[in-house]
Amino acid sequence: MVDTHAHLDDPRLSKELDAVLARAIDAGVVQVVAIGTTADSSREVVRLSGSRRGVFSAVGIQPNHVAEARPGDWEQVVSLVGEPGVVAVGETGLDRYWDHTPFPQQQEEFDRHLALAADRGLPVVIHCRQCEEEIIAQLERLGRPISGVLHSFTGTWDDAQAFLALGLHLSIAGMITFRNPTLDPLRQVAARIPLDRLLVETDSPYLSPHPFRGKTNEPSRVAVTCARIAELRGLEFETLAEATTRNARGLFRLDAEEVLNRGTPARD
Structure with missing residues (x-):
């Protein structure tokens, strides 16, 4: 499996990253995309992806952090895009749940990330x-x-169809495993996403799946999410794992030979 979204620079993971990645290997995770949310965070995930085989990085300024960005932060993100191991731009987008950044400013920054990508x-x-x-x-x-x-x-499924029509992949995280019945519509959507456009993620250290809900999430638990989606779709676990791994490697152009190793061997 590939965990396509993990915040490995978060102290809850970074302080014991060797152990975190060892548990990921034991669970069948072969690659992880570490996601930047600020200029400093982006610089750190690039450092991690440069120091550990099988870890890749995405650089950007997450919408809730846009208002706090300092002069020069965007230029720093731009400079990081060409570094080894960087496979995507982001995390970017829009957020109406929190009110940390004025919405027009979020939209402007989203456009800037899209243009850079x-x-x-x-x-x-x-x-x-x-x-x-x-x-x-x-x-x-x-x-x-x-x-x-x-x-x-x-x-919703209507949202999913619109995003798919735009060319995007859709990634499912641990909430698909939560017992809350209000998430049944999401489970129905997860069962319908075309198999060749489906990805899995943890969003570590957030959204830990059941039965680990409330605990710090980590890449190994992408296996729990993968198993639940496979069940919803009536597929064998291995079939779903292989498909989502193939999709992740195609989208992010991950080298199939560059996989997680125990210890900290640097990227060639």
Whole structure:
């Protein structure tokens, strides 16, 4: 499996990263995409992806952090895009749940990330919280297919179809395992996403799946999410794991030979 979205720079993971990655290997995880959320975070995930085989990185400024960005932070993100191991731009997008950044400023920054990704030929990692319609409209205005992923998807089937029509992959996180019946519509969507456009993630250290809910999440637990989606789709676990791994490697252009190792061997 590939965990396509993990915040490995978070202290809850970084302070014991060797052990975290060892547990991921034991669970069958072969690669992880570490996600930046600020200029400093992006610099750190690039450092991690440069120091550990099988760890890759995405660089960007997450919408809730846009208002706190300092002069020069965007230029730092741009400079990081060309570093070894960087496979995507983001995390970017829009968020109406929190009110940390004025919405027009979020939209402007989202456009800037999208332009950078297109210019560098990289996929984009999109954050969406309670603003599916706004993101769909902003992407549709570009008038071209978008290479990227709607991470931790929680929308409706209509939303899913719109994102798929734009060219995006959809990634499912641990909430698919929660026992809350209000998530049944999301489970139905997860069962219908075309198999060749489906990804899995942890969003570590957040969204730990049942029965680990409330505990610090980590990449090994992508296996729990993968198993639940396979069950929903009536597939063998191995079939779902192989398909989502193939999808992740295709979208992010991950070298299938560069996989997680015990210890900290550097990327060649």
